[in-house]
Amino acid sequence: MLDTIKKNVKKVMAWTGVGFAAAVLIAPVSHAQTREADSESAEAGYSRRGADTCLACHDDRHINAIFLTPHGNPNDARTPFAPGQLQCEACHGPGGAHTGRRDRGESRVPMPLFAKGSSASVEEQNAVCAGCHTQQLGHGWFGSVHETEGRACVECHNVHAEQDPVLSRNNQAEVCYTCHQEQEAQFEKAYAHPVRFGSMTCSSCHNPHDSAAAEGSLNRVTLNQQCYECHAEFRGPFVWEHAPVSEDCSLCHDPHGSNHPALLVKRPPLLCQSCHSQAGHPSVLYTERSVENANINVVAGSCLNCHAQVHGSNHPSGPKLSR
Numbered sequence: 001m002l003d004t005i006k007k008n009v010k011k012v013m014a015w016t017g018v019g020f021a022a023a024v025l026i027a028p029v030s031h032a033q034t035r036e037a038d039s040e041s042a043e044a045g046y047s048r049r050g051a052d053t054c055l056a057c058h059d060d061r062h063i064n065a066i067f068l069t070p071h072g073n074p075n076d077a078r079t080p081f082a083p084g085q086l087q088c089e090a091c092h093g094p095g096g097a098h099t100g101r102r103d104r105g106e107s108r109v110p111m112p113l114f115a116k117g118s119s120a121s122v123e124e125q126n127a128v129c130a131g132c133h134t135q136q137l138g139h140g141w142f143g144s145v146h147e148t149e150g151r152a153c154v155e156c157h158n159v160h161a162e163q164d165p166v167l168s169r170n171n172q173a174e175v176c177y178t179c180h181q182e183q184e185a186q187f188e189k190a191y192a193h194p195v196r197f198g199s200m201t202c203s204s205c206h207n208p209h210d211s212a213a214a215e216g217s218l219n220r221v222t223l224n225q226q227c228y229e230c231h232a233e234f235r236g237p238f239v240w241e242h243a244p245v246s247e248d249c250s251l252c253h254d255p256h257g258s259n260h261p262a263l264l265v266k267r268p269p270l271l272c273q274s275c276h277s278q279a280g281h282p283s284v285l286y287t288e289r290s291v292e293n294a295n296i297n298v299v300a301g302s303c304l305n306c307h308a309q310v311h312g313s314n315h316p317s318g319p320k321l322s323r
């Protein structure tokens, strides 16, 4: 595979697509785009032999693994390794003095981007990635929570890995947990969405690139729409509605996980009593004056014994959510 790629390596630097990414940082490229290929690359400090130059010193397996990813596909004209593209330097910037020999004791000039010692900012580095990925990112990335928090694409993405962990259902959460420890604890609770088992993951509900569509960077416009995607049976409309259900599932459920069955924020009757007043029918059952009733109902399912259809009922004679 490497051999094919190396054969394809021709330093024709006229392709303008990468111009965007590079031009953000390296002005000479955009000025020089119409000039003859080799002199341009020399002027901009790009290596004449592209990846071959780099691989002469960097032939580690974990670096080479990039050739097994979509980025390494030479047959896709948009990738860094397509003929005429800048290869390693499409991301790392022009090699320039970094690639040369150095005297004993002399320190090597760092690569401009994605390298220890590089002075590039997060914005500059993100611009390189975003320059080729405008389509996938849409308009959402700019202004998203992660973008405004100054997070880097490469804090989530590992482009050298054969399989980018954040794109895999089994490994994504671990990447997110490096920053979101509170959420890790929630998914460890006794009742939780099955992220731990890899049958779903964070991006089943969230779009980490886009916060504009919905509060909480959800994939769907509202929290309830997000839940209906998989729990359509609660969408309604119901003949007998329970007002909070169509309003916001998270009034009763913790979307990540909880220590109460069914991911409830509290157990009934406390859950129910957080909205239904102490006075009148319901709580008469749970005052000091009716301890016996209370015990029976708490043990055996509490309010749900009689109000079994807590999400709403379509039964003709099911008012008060009773059947």
Ligand code: HEC
Residues within 6 Å of the ligand: 047, 050, 053, 054, 055, 056, 057, 058, 088, 089, 092, 094, 095, 098, 099, 100, 101, 107, 108, 109, 111, 113, 114, 115, 116, 117
């Ligand atoms: C002559 C050998 C040589 C060549 C050619 C070379 N490098 Fe390096 N590179 C090194 C060495 C050695 C280091 C380790 C850092 C140091 O010694 O300063 C390094 C470090 C790096 C790093 C930073 C590693 C880190 O841990 O952050 C990156 C990225 C990098 N090189 C990319 C490239 C790319 C891309 C090319 C081709 C344009 C290239 N190198 C060409 C020798 C070379």
Ligand code: HEC
Residues within 6 Å of the ligand: 051, 054, 055, 058, 062, 063, 066, 071, 080, 087, 088, 089, 090, 091, 092, 114, 115, 154, 159, 160
């Ligand atoms: C699609 C963009 C992209 C391309 C193409 C690319 N790299 Fe990288 N490279 C990165 C990023 C991102 C990092 C990690 C930076 C970080 O974690 O902060 C990295 C890290 C490195 C490192 C240091 C990490 C380590 O584990 O030692 C080296 C060396 C390196 N790249 C060399 C290369 C070489 C050689 C090529 C060409 C064969 C290449 N890169 C192509 C984006 C790229």
Ligand code: HEC
Residues within 6 Å of the ligand: 018, 021, 069, 070, 071, 076, 078, 079, 080, 085, 090, 091, 128, 129, 130, 132, 133, 153, 154, 157, 159, 164, 167
């Ligand atoms: C020269 C253009 C270019 C640059 C620069 C570039 N990419 Fe890509 N990237 C591509 C193309 C093309 C694909 C393949 C897209 C496809 O298959 O639809 C791709 C694929 C990806 C994928 C999907 C990989 C997979 O396994 O499915 C991710 C994630 C990604 N790029 C992230 C990044 C990040 C992060 C950076 C910056 C470090 C970056 N890209 C820089 C062109 C680029």
Ligand code: HEC
Residues within 6 Å of the ligand: 126, 129, 130, 133, 136, 137, 141, 146, 151, 152, 153, 154, 155, 156, 157, 166, 167, 172, 203, 208, 209
């Ligand atoms: C907070 C973590 C995070 C950050 C930061 C992030 N991404 Fe992603 N990215 C993801 C996740 C998770 C997915 C998978 C989404 C899915 O499966 O629906 C993804 C998917 C992608 C894909 C599509 C891969 C495919 O196969 O469809 C590309 C391309 C990509 N990201 C590029 C970028 C670029 C470029 C940046 C920076 C501008 C960036 N990402 C920043 C987490 C992140």
Ligand code: HEC
Residues within 6 Å of the ligand: 145, 146, 149, 151, 155, 156, 166, 172, 175, 176, 177, 178, 179, 180, 202, 203, 206, 208, 211, 215, 216, 217
């Ligand atoms: C490098 C650190 C970092 C990583 C990795 C990271 N995040 Fe974040 N994320 C943040 C910061 C900082 C915030 C803003 C403060 C907060 O809400 O905790 C944030 C906020 C969020 C929010 C709330 C967004 C909103 O609109 O209110 C969600 C959802 C989120 N992240 C999901 C993810 C997912 C999913 C992943 C993994 C694919 C991930 N994050 C990876 C740092 C990170």
Ligand code: HEC
Residues within 6 Å of the ligand: 173, 176, 177, 180, 183, 184, 187, 193, 195, 200, 201, 202, 203, 204, 205, 206, 215, 216, 218, 223, 226, 250, 255, 256
């Ligand atoms: C079943 C859907 C679902 C899954 C899976 C999911 N989340 Fe969430 N997440 C939500 C909902 C709903 C909210 C609340 C959004 C709101 O505030 O409107 C939320 C909120 C958040 C917030 C913001 C918390 C705050 O207090 O503002 C972060 C951060 C977050 N999720 C991270 C993650 C991470 C990391 C993962 C994966 C480990 C994940 N989520 C998986 C549905 C989900």
Ligand code: HEC
Residues within 6 Å of the ligand: 193, 194, 199, 200, 204, 205, 223, 226, 227, 228, 229, 230, 231, 249, 250, 253, 254, 255, 261, 262, 263, 264
């Ligand atoms: C991507 C699909 C998906 C989305 C979106 C989703 N869920 Fe789930 N939900 C599941 C799966 C899968 C289970 C586990 C079912 C099982 O274990 O049998 C589950 C379980 C549950 C349970 C516990 C069921 C039980 O038997 O204890 C509750 C409650 C729940 N989800 C509520 C929600 C809420 C509220 C939302 C919106 C914030 C939501 N779900 C979004 C897939 C989803």
Ligand code: HEC
Residues within 6 Å of the ligand: 224, 227, 228, 231, 234, 235, 242, 244, 245, 246, 248, 249, 250, 251, 252, 253, 262, 264, 268, 304, 310, 311
């Ligand atoms: C008023 C509180 C309340 C609201 C609001 C609510 N639920 Fe529930 N939900 C419950 C209770 C209580 C249970 C436990 C029922 C039981 O044990 O029989 C439950 C159980 C569940 C279950 C697992 C059991 C089953 O019947 O499959 C799912 C899934 C679920 N709810 C999803 C949702 C979704 C989706 C929404 C929003 C559309 C929602 N809930 C809104 C109180 C609520």
Ligand code: HEC
Residues within 6 Å of the ligand: 240, 241, 242, 243, 244, 251, 252, 268, 271, 272, 273, 274, 275, 276, 303, 304, 307, 310, 319, 320, 321
């Ligand atoms: C977030 C607040 C909230 C929670 C929690 C809540 N409810 Fe309600 N409930 C309401 C509202 C609002 C109404 C509508 C009141 C009205 O129309 O006057 C309602 C109505 C009802 C009704 C009357 C329905 C009808 O057809 O008239 C019953 C029965 C009921 N709730 C039972 C429960 C039970 C049982 C629980 C606990 C599992 C519960 N509620 C939890 C807010 C809540």
Ligand code: HEC
Residues within 6 Å of the ligand: 269, 272, 273, 276, 281, 282, 283, 285, 286, 297, 302, 303, 304, 305, 306, 307, 320
């Ligand atoms: C033994 C069965 C039973 C139990 C247990 C029970 N209820 Fe009821 N509930 C009823 C019946 C029957 C009605 C209808 C009364 C009526 O129409 O006058 C009702 C009516 C209601 C109403 C509607 C009141 C109105 O004014 O329309 C609410 C709200 C309610 N219950 C909440 C609760 C809550 C909260 C609990 C647990 C703390 C609970 N119920 C436990 C049987 C029960």
